[in-house]
Structure formats: structure tokens, C-alpha cells
Amino acid sequence: MQVLVLGAGVVGVTSAWYLAKAGHEVTVIDRQVDVALETSYGNAGQISPGYSAPWAGPGIPLKAIKWLMQDLAPFMINGKEVDPQTLSWMTKMVSNCTQGAYHKNKARMMRLAEYSRDCFIDLRKELDIHYDERQKGTLQVFRTDKQVEASKKDISVLEECGVNFQELDQQGCIEYEPALANVKDKIVGGLRLPGDETGDCFKFTNALADECKEMGVQFVMKTDILSINKEGDEITSVSTSRGKLTADAYLVALGSYSTPMMSEIGLKIPVYPIKGYSLTLPIIDENKAPTSTVMDETYKVAVTRFDDRIRVGGTAEIASYNKDLNEKRRANVEFVVGDLFPGGGDIEKAEFWTGLRPMTPDGTPILGETKYSNLFLNTGHGTLGWTMSLGSGKYVADVISGQKTDIDPEGLSMARYH
Numbered sequence: 001m002q003v004l005v006l007g008a009g010v011v012g013v014t015s016a017w018y019l020a021k022a023g024h025e026v027t028v029i030d031r032q033v034d035v036a037l038e039t040s041y042g043n044a045g046q047i048s049p050g051y052s053a054p055w056a057g058p059g060i061p062l063k064a065i066k067w068l069m070q071d072l073a074p075f076m077i078n079g080k081e082v083d084p085q086t087l088s089w090m091t092k093m094v095s096n097c098t099q100g101a102y103h104k105n106k107a108r109m110m111r112l113a114e115y116s117r118d119c120f121i122d123l124r125k126e127l128d129i130h131y132d133e134r135q136k137g138t139l140q141v142f143r144t145d146k147q148v149e150a151s152k153k154d155i156s157v158l159e160e161c162g163v164n165f166q167e168l169d170q171q172g173c174i175e176y177e178p179a180l181a182n183v184k185d186k187i188v189g190g191l192r193l194p195g196d197e198t199g200d201c202f203k204f205t206n207a208l209a210d211e212c213k214e215m216g217v218q219f220v221m222k223t224d225i226l227s228i229n230k231e232g233d234e235i236t237s238v239s240t241s242r243g244k245l246t247a248d249a250y251l252v253a254l255g256s257y258s259t260p261m262m263s264e265i266g267l268k269i270p271v272y273p274i275k276g277y278s279l280t281l282p283i284i285d286e287n288k289a290p291t292s293t294v295m296d297e298t299y300k301v302a303v304t305r306f307d308d309r310i311r312v313g314g315t316a317e318i319a320s321y322n323k324d325l326n327e328k329r330r331a332n333v334e335f336v337v338g339d340l341f342p343g344g345g346d347i348e349k350a351e352f353w354t355g356l357r358p359m360t361p362d363g364t365p366i367l368g369e370t371k372y373s374n375l376f377l378n379t380g381h382g383t384l385g386w387t388m389s390l391g392s393g394k395y396v397a398d399v400i401s402g403q404k405t406d407i408d409p410e411g412l413s414m415a416r417y418h
């Protein structure tokens with residue numbers, strides 16, 4: 001079967017990989033000059049099934065109001081960019097802030113993310129693929145006893161889902177992240193997820209794209225997708241800046257831009273761009289740098305070790321599709337890396353970046369079939385799209401191929417919104 005994959009971020013490329021392995025003739029289209037140049041470029045570098053959780057949770061609306069008034073807040077709203085789509089998405093997100101919804105959504109995300117992490121393990125066995133990868137777990141650090149207490153809720157879900165974890169005191173955190181000894185008075189404890197992994201998503205996507213090319217996948221870059229054309233319940237072609245392209249099946253992996261593209265053909269998907277920021281610093285002193293990912297619960301910022309760089313990323317901004325680099329938001333990520341790992345990296349040489357997380361209000365991506373017989377979705381991966389990318393790609397390739405999927409499809413498709 002000929003399959004057109006729309007979008008060459010990490011989600012499009014992982015899908016192309018599994019589709020090619022299933023024997024399909026695959027073409028990937030993207031507007032950028034190369035793969036992973038939008039949201040998949042500068043993320044925080046975690047493959048973190050253990051940390052998979054929706055942002056919509058009990059108490060979040062109140063916390064969000066407090067954050068709006070806080071310095072170095074993890075969350076902000078850019079009032080100028082709030083439009084009806086923003087309000088509708090926020091309303092849906094708030095309706096997911098109940099204990100019951102949080103529990104259900106977290107379990108769905110973790111099921112997919114755990115499956116995806118296993119796909120990463122299998123992929124490394126199959127391919128000699130490198131992306132500054134490390135398998136040293138991740139550590140969430142708490143600055144207050146209240147945060148330690150609040151983490152008990154997450155621990156009960158980890159237990160239910162059978163995810164390994166370690167509750168650590170201050171000394172325990174330092175054993176895993178020795179550089180924290182320099183700032184030990186700032187932390188009271190932590191939660192470690194030993195099964196989590198780290199690496200550079202941009203390098204990963206590029207390396208996998210090279211493997212895809214070896215398998216015969218065609219990449220059509222510098223090509224704008226203008227519209228998806230339909231007749232009855234079938235997609236007939238895709239109009240692009242290079243003319244019309246046709247295939248037997250079409251897979252949408254356009255990240256945050258999936259929403260406007262789908263609405264043109266009458267598919268309402270609640271995927272909204274939640275802006276985040278990162279800095280990437282060259283390491284100047286290994287002893288003062290992290291060894292894996294350290295997540296600062298207070299500022300919701302993750303600091304990740306690459307081979308010779310530190311990536312620090314996080315914060316959430318509601319600003320629709322605006323991609324301006326807001327210097328005020330830089331202060332947040334810059335503060336955390338300097339506060340937890342002073343002297344580890346060269347802030348003067350840091351690369352500042354912003355990206356739009358394609359977020360659903362319930363945190364789970366939208367995968368698989370649509371009302372069009374030959375149109376499929378792989379979008380809405382939000383905060384942990386790299387984590388879920390291989391699992392989602394494999395799942396969607398199985399659906400397109402008419403194969404039995406390896407994981408329970410409950411709650412993963414568009415059907416959950418009907």
C-alpha cells in the first residue's frame with residue numbers, strides 16, 4: 001500500500017519507520033528543510049513513561065491562578081492571543097481536572113508510554129542508533145515537604161501500573177546526582193524513576209530518518225501541505241506547494257498544526273499548541289552537571305544531560321500559535337539550571353528555543369482511525385511526545401496495516417470524544 005505521512009517530526013518519522021517495516025511504500029512530507037525542526041527539535045530530552053501524567057489534575061485550576069501571580073511561574077497566559085479555540089480547549093481541560101479523569105487519563109498515557117519505552121529498547125537491539133542516549137532513570141526533586149506529601153498520589157498510580165520507583169531523601173538524591181551536593185540545602189527529597197531514559201530527540205529523529213531512507217522511505221521536504229481533499233468518506237489527495245500527491249492511505253502527524261488542517265475537512269480535534277521553552281548549554285564542568293534528567297517540581301522544569309551539553313526545558317504558555325522567543329520565559333529555565341547546577345554549563349553560549357506542544361485536554365494523544373476510511377491520525381502527544389513516539393508509530397502502523405495491535409486501544413482514538 002502507498003502511504004503518505006504528513007509531518008516529519010518525531011511522530012511522523014517513527015510512524016514512517018514502522019510503516020516501511022510493515023512493507024508499505026512510504027512518503028513523508030514536511031515544510032521544513034529537514035526532519036525534526038519544529039517541536040521535536042529542542043525538547044527536554046526525557047523518555048519518561050514513569051512521569052507520564054496529564055496536566056489536567058485535581059487542584060490544577062487553583063494552582064494555575066496562583067502561578068499567574070508568581071515570579072518565575074511555570075505557567076502563563078498571553079492575553080493577546082486568547083481566542084475561541086483557546087477558551088474551548090481550556091474549558092475541556094478544566095473538565096478533566098477531577099480525580100477520576102486524572103486517574104483514567106494517567107493510566108492511558110502510561111500504558112502507551114511504557115509500551116513505547118519497550119519499543120526504544122527493541123529498536124536499540126535492532127539498529128546501531130545513537131542520540132546522546134542514556135538509561136539512568138530520571139529524578140524529580142522536591143524543595144518542600146508539602147511536595148513530598150503531594151507525590152504520594154502519583155506513587156499510588158505508579159504502584160497500580162506496576163512502574164518501578166524509589167522515594168529518596170536528600171542524600172539519596174545526591175547518590176544518583178552527585179552535583180546536587182553543591183546545592184543540597186535546596187532540596188528535601190526526590191522520586192526516582194529508574195526505568196526512564198534520556199537523549200536528544202532531534203538526533204534520534206535524524207538517525208531514524210536515515211534508517212527509513214535505507215528502507216526506501218521518500219522524504220519530500222520544503223513542501224507546504226495546503227489542504228487535504230476528500231470525496232464522500234474517502235481522502236482523494238493532498239494539495240501541496242509542489243502540486244497534488246495521492247496515496248492509498250494518509251497519516252496526519254502535523255503536531256499542533258493537525259487541528260486547523262483537520263477542521264477543513266470537518267474533523268474537530270482538540271489539539272492545542274502549548275508553548276514551551278528550552279536552553280541548551282555546552283558543559284564546562286562535568287562534576288557540576290547532571291548525569292541524567294533532574295525535574296524541578298517547583299518550577300516544572302527538567303534539566304537533562306546530553307553527552308557534552310545540558311538541555312533545560314519546560315514552562316507552559318498559552319499563546320496560540322505565536323512562536324516569539326519571550327525573554328521573560330527564558331528567565332525561568334535559566335534560573336533552574338543555574339540554581340541546581342551552578343557552574344555546570346556555559347549560559348553565555350546557550351541556544352534559546354521555543355516549541356509548541358500539541359496538547360489534548362486529557363493528555364492522551366489521538367491515534368488511529370477517523371470517519372474517513374483511508375485517513376489516520378497520530379497527533380496530540382503534548383508534553384511527552386518523544387516518549388510516546390515509537391509506541392504510537394507502531395500502534396498506528398498496525399492499525400493502518402489491519403494488524404492486531406500489541407496494546408489495548410481503549411481511550412487512544414478519536415472515539416473517546418464522542
Ligand SMILES: Cc1cc2nc3c(=O)[nH]c(=O)nc-3n(C[C@H](O)[C@H](O)[C@H](O)COP(=O)(O)OP(=O)(O)OC[C@H]3O[C@@H](n4cnc5c(N)ncnc54)[C@H](O)[C@@H]3O)c2cc1C
Pocket residue numbers: 006007008009010011012029030031032035036037038039040041042043044045046047048223224225226253254255256257275276277278302313314315354355356357358379380381382383384385386387388
Ligand atoms: C519545552 C518542551 C519540552 C518538552 N520535553 C519533552 C520531553 O522531555 N520528553 C518528551 O517525550 N516530549 C517532550 N516534549 C514534547 C515533544 O517534543 C512533542 O510532543 C513532540 O515533539 C511532538 O512531535 P510531533 O512530530 O507530533 O510534532 P512536530 O515535531 O511539531 O512535527 C510536526 C511536523 O509537521 C510539519 N508541518 C506542520 N504543518 C505543516 C504544513 N502545513 N505543511 C507541511 N508540514 C507541516 C512541521 O514542519 C513539523 O515538522 C516537549 C515539548 C516542549 C515544547
